[in-house]
Amino acid sequence: MADYILQVKGLCKSFGAVQASQDLSFGIQRGHIHALIGPNGAGKTTVLNLLSGELQPDSGSILLNSEEINKLPVHKRVKAGLGRSFQITSIFNDLSVAENMALAILAGRGHNFRFWKNAMAVDIVQHTLTEALARVDLSGRAEQQAGRLSHGEKRQLEVGMALVGGPQLLMLDEPMAGQGAGGTVELQKLISGLKGTTTILLVEHDMDVVFSLADQISVIVYGHCIASGSPEEIRRNSEVQNAYLGEH
Amino acid sequence: MILFIEQLLNGLQLGITLFLMSAGLTLVFGIMQVINLAHGSFYMIGAYVGATVTVFTGSFVLGVMAALAAAGITGMAVEILVLRQLYDRDHLDQVLATFGLIFFFNEMTRIIWGKQPLFMDMPVWLKGSIELLPGLVYPIYRLAVIVVGMSVALLLWYLFSRTRLGMQIRAGASNRDMIGALGVNIKLLYTLVFGLGTLLAGLAGVMAGPIFAVESGMGESILILTFVVIVIGGIGSVRGAVVGALMVGLVDTLGRAFLPSLFRTFLSSSYADSVGASLASMSIYILMAAVLIWKPRGLFPSYN
Amino acid sequence: MTSAIPKTVIIIAGALFFCSLPWAADYFGEQYLISLFTRILIYSLAAVSLDLLIGYGGLISLGHAAFVGIGAYVTAIFFHHSFVAEPIAGIVAGSDNALLVWPLAIIISAAFALIIGSLSLRTSGMHFIMITLAFAQMLYYFAVGLEKYGGDDGLSLYSRNQLVGMDLNNDVHFYFVCLFFLTLFLFISHRLVKSRFGLVLRGAASSSRRIKALGIPERRYKLVCFVIGGAGAGLAGALLANQTEYVSPGLLHWTLSGELMVMVLLGGLGSLFGPVLGATAYLLLEETLAMYTEHWMVYFGPILIMVVLFAKRGLFGFLTQKE
Ligand SMILES: Nc1ncnc2c1ncn2[C@@H]1O[C@H](COP(=O)(O)OP(=O)(O)OP(=O)(O)O)[C@@H](O)[C@H]1O
Ligand SMILES: [Mg+2]
Numbered sequence: 001m002a003d004y005i006l007q008v009k010g011l012c013k014s015f016g017a018v019q020a021s022q023d024l025s026f027g028i029q030r031g032h033i034h035a036l037i038g039p040n041g042a043g044k045t046t047v048l049n050l051l052s053g054e055l056q057p058d059s060g061s062i063l064l065n066s067e068e069i070n071k072l073p074v075h076k077r078v079k080a081g082l083g084r085s086f087q088i089t090s091i092f093n094d095l096s097v098a099e100n101m102a103l104a105i106l107a108g109r110g111h112n113f114r115f116w117k118n119a120m121a122v123d124i125v126q127h128t129l130t131e132a133l134a135r136v137d138l139s140g141r142a143e144q145q146a147g148r149l150s151h152g153e154k155r156q157l158e159v160g161m162a163l164v165g166g167p168q169l170l171m172l173d174e175p176m177a178g179q180g181a182g183g184t185v186e187l188q189k190l191i192s193g194l195k196g197t198t199t200i201l202l203v204e205h206d207m208d209v210v211f212s213l214a215d216q217i218s219v220i221v222y223g224h225c226i227a228s229g230s231p232e233e234i235r236r237n238s239e240v241q242n243a244y245l246g247e248h
Numbered sequence: 249m250i251l252f253i254e255q256l257l258n259g260l261q262l263g264i265t266l267f268l269m270s271a272g273l274t275l276v277f278g279i280m281q282v283i284n285l286a287h288g289s290f291y292m293i294g295a296y297v298g299a300t301v302t303v304f305t306g307s308f309v310l311g312v313m314a315a316l317a318a319a320g321i322t323g324m325a326v327e328i329l330v331l332r333q334l335y336d337r338d339h340l341d342q343v344l345a346t347f348g349l350i351f352f353f354n355e356m357t358r359i360i361w362g363k364q365p366l367f368m369d370m371p372v373w374l375k376g377s378i379e380l381l382p383g384l385v386y387p388i389y390r391l392a393v394i395v396v397g398m399s400v401a402l403l404l405w406y407l408f409s410r411t412r413l414g415m416q417i418r419a420g421a422s423n424r425d426m427i428g429a430l431g432v433n434i435k436l437l438y439t440l441v442f443g444l445g446t447l448l449a450g451l452a453g454v455m456a457g458p459i460f461a462v463e464s465g466m467g468e469s470i471l472i473l474t475f476v477v478i479v480i481g482g483i484g485s486v487r488g489a490v491v492g493a494l495m496v497g498l499v500d501t502l503g504r505a506f507l508p509s510l511f512r513t514f515l516s517s518s519y520a521d522s523v524g525a526s527l528a529s530m531s532i533y534i535l536m537a538a539v540l541i542w543k544p545r546g547l548f549p550s551y552n
Numbered sequence: 553m554t555s556a557i558p559k560t561v562i563i564i565a566g567a568l569f570f571c572s573l574p575w576a577a578d579y580f581g582e583q584y585l586i587s588l589f590t591r592i593l594i595y596s597l598a599a600v601s602l603d604l605l606i607g608y609g610g611l612i613s614l615g616h617a618a619f620v621g622i623g624a625y626v627t628a629i630f631f632h633h634s635f636v637a638e639p640i641a642g643i644v645a646g647s648d649n650a651l652l653v654w655p656l657a658i659i660i661s662a663a664f665a666l667i668i669g670s671l672s673l674r675t676s677g678m679h680f681i682m683i684t685l686a687f688a689q690m691l692y693y694f695a696v697g698l699e700k701y702g703g704d705d706g707l708s709l710y711s712r713n714q715l716v717g718m719d720l721n722n723d724v725h726f727y728f729v730c731l732f733f734l735t736l737f738l739f740i741s742h743r744l745v746k747s748r749f750g751l752v753l754r755g756a757a758s759s760s761r762r763i764k765a766l767g768i769p770e771r772r773y774k775l776v777c778f779v780i781g782g783a784g785a786g787l788a789g790a791l792l793a794n795q796t797e798y799v800s801p802g803l804l805h806w807t808l809s810g811e812l813m814v815m816v817l818l819g820g821l822g823s824l825f826g827p828v829l830g831a832t833a834y835l836l837l838e839e840t841l842a843m844y845t846e847h848w849m850v851y852f853g854p855i856l857i858m859v860v861l862f863a864k865r866g867l868f869g870f871l872t873q874k875e
Binding site for chain 2: 606612614671674675677678679681682683685686687689690693694696697698699700806807810813814817821847848849850852853854855856857860861864
């Protein structure tokens with residue numbers, strides 16, 4: 001029996017006439033890097049939004065560690081072990097890089113109704129901030145306003161913030177998009193370094209990256225999951241060839 | 249019973265005025281995503297220009313026409329000069345800039361027309377009352393307001409559900425990205441929608457002229473009621489504006505008319521009057537809070 | 553362009569100016585300056601409390617005057633009942649003791665902020681602006697309906713509150729009391745925005761999506777911010793009632809909310825000391841323009857639009873930033 005960290009059963013979601021998810025079912029095994037691929041507008045981001053709780057499914061269920069999380073709001077799902085990065089970079093543009101990371105560190109440490117002590121002087125921030133920034137190569141940028149980082153650096157920061165909370169399942173929505181070649185290699189290294197410790201759901205268009213990193217791949221086309229399996233199986237799958245990979 | 253029907257008609261009349269105010273504004277909110285505090289100014293402009301032209305020409309109809317033109321044209325000018333710069337700004341900038349517009353328009357009317365309120369006469373052919381039911385005598389003018397408002401509502405309904413332009417506007421109000429996709433000249437459409445909104449506000453203003461005093465700042469109290477209507481109805485929804493306006497008009501009017509006497513049945517009379525009156529003036533806000541708890545995005549929320 | 557002036561220099565200069573003002577006024581024989589600047593201090597306090605909401609919490613409240621008004625009315629009603637020696641609603645004795653009444657004004661304003669905030673924060677964006685405005689207006693009409701306390705005409709206090717060791721009826725004493733509270737509130741706010749709470753708040757204002765994705769239920773933090781802002785405004789209201797020895801529904805009117813917002817923007821959003829500059833500039837400008845023309849608003853409106861469109865950083869930003 002495989003050990004599934006996340007299972008999705010019969011998930012449906014439509015926006016008016018657009019059926020963005022149609023009866024999706026798949027499972028993600030603990031410790032795997034599970035890639036979600038599909039053409040533009042196939043419904044990949046919608047899946048992440050459904051999993052994270054930003055969207056409510058019309059029907060179907062989502063199980064995290066065998067417990068239903070359908071009803072939980074976004075922040076409770078994070079507490080339950082989900083972390084993510086967004087396709088459209090979403091960091092705190094008005095705060096400094098260090099403050100961004102500090103906030104990510106503090107988020108998972110009880111409540112933040114502490115009104116007097118400087119947040120940056122809190123012990124846990126002092127202890128972990130340097131390392132957390134170094135992990136995503138942003139040590140030299142700590143005092144910079146995050147909104148002024150380059151596109152690639154923003155991406156790194158976002159992934160770093162998602163990582164620092166120690167999620168059980170990390171969902172990354174096209175983390176390589178807009179990265180230069182160097183950035184892609186760096187991120188790829190970072191992600192493969194997480195293999196085994198953090199389960200990752202990776203949405204990515206770069207097929208080289210996907211096939212070199214993923215343990216499992218699910219292919220989504222028009223909201224349907226048309227195939228799910230190991231990279232080898234997916235490569236051989238004729239339906240996938242026709243619907244998707246053939247285009248490239 | 250007679251009294252009740254009379255108050256019902258009064259409530260309907262207030263509701264219709266509010267509908268004229270909110271129909272345009274809710275579209276401006278919905279399509280352009282701009283919060284416009286100066287909408288009441290066009291109500292005021294309509295009333296002032298209407299009153300002045302009526303006195304000057306002796307014709308109420310000309311007065312109304314002038315009011316519509318003045319409100320519509322000023323509105324389009326304001327859209328081009330100020331609002332257009334605000335579409336990409338955050339709501340705070342929009343609030344402050346349109347707050348500045350209010351300062352300007354209120355003071356401008358004081359400079360032009362002085363501090364004293366104007367009083368606007370009804371036309372002779374709308375003076376007097378008729379007996380609607382045995383014992384129910386109702387002013388003709390107020391009936392006329394109701395009829396005009398309902399006709400405008402029908403006209404708008406036709407515009408929005410039967411014409412191409414209307415559908416584009418509606419599509420834009422419920423889903424902003426749609427408009428660009430339809431290949432419409434957005435700038436022009438925005439100016440037209442804004443002008444239509446201010447024209448309706450001007451109509452509401454000139455029709456209110458003979459009922460209330462025409463004075464500087466008159467737009468603000470109606471503006472806030474309009475906001476309540478839009479919050480209840482849902483931003484960007486004309487249907488919501490209809491329902492919200494009628495609810496607010498009726499609750500406010502009936503509350504003021506009957507709450508004090510309702511309280512008198514179980515409280516001492518002087519106390520009942522003051523509690524009743526206070527509560528009546530708060531009733532629509534309580535209504536709003538109730539709707540909010542039930543449906544935070546209003547009765548007819550749009551997709552945005 | 554102009555070289556930047558360090559923030560601390562501006563703040564120290566400001567502090568020196570405000571501290572020495574009563575002596576300067578005395579020296580030049582312009583006693584009215586003391587009461588003008590007392591008003592400036594009080595409005596500054598209200599503007600700083602609004603800056604916490606708008607500049608740090610991203611909460612564009614157009615109903616902040618309501619809390620100023622509540623603070624003022626609490627003060628006035630307690631005074632009135634102690635003056636006529638009749639308990640409030642037949643239960644609570646009135647009082648003119650500042651140490652009792654001012655904390656009450658703060659608490660009651662905060663309580664109202666809690667109720668209004670928890671309803672309004674169910675929404676966001678344009679809805680939030682309109683709803684805060686509507687609730688404030690509701691309280692305005694409520695005040696108008698308070699026949700017992702003067703209704704439309706308002707209520708006079710005849711004298712300022714009693715404060716041990718001080719004579720508040722002495723304008724200089726009162727000036728320094730106001731300066732003290734403004735400084736205190738500025739200091740508290742300064743700590744607040746740098747704290748964990750403040751970091752979460754600023755984060756939520758910057759990206760509500762990311763704050764949720766970090767697992768933080770942002771609404772609670774915003775609500776607490778709204779309450780703290782309401783409390784500050786309540787204190788400003790209590791002081792204002794003392795300064796003018798008079799309260800009226802006008803204190804709750806939305807134009808005051810708008811004016812406070814203008815002060816915040818004029819001084820510099822999210823800078824705490826900025827709103828003090830903003831309130832000073834606004835009230836002095838009003839005072840000066842009003843000397844030349846009674847129609848000063850006709851100039852002020854377009855000035856405001858220009859500031860919004862072209863000078864958004866405000867005075868404080870202008871003074872402290874390069875580029
Ligand atoms: N909030 C929304 N409202 C309406 N339609 C939406 C919404 N979100 C997504 N859609 C639609 O759902 C479909 C799937 O969108 P989704 O963003 O999930 O695709 P995707 O696979 O992530 O595409 P991409 O590779 O371009 O990121 C698209 O047709 C999109 O237009
Ligand atoms: Mg996507």
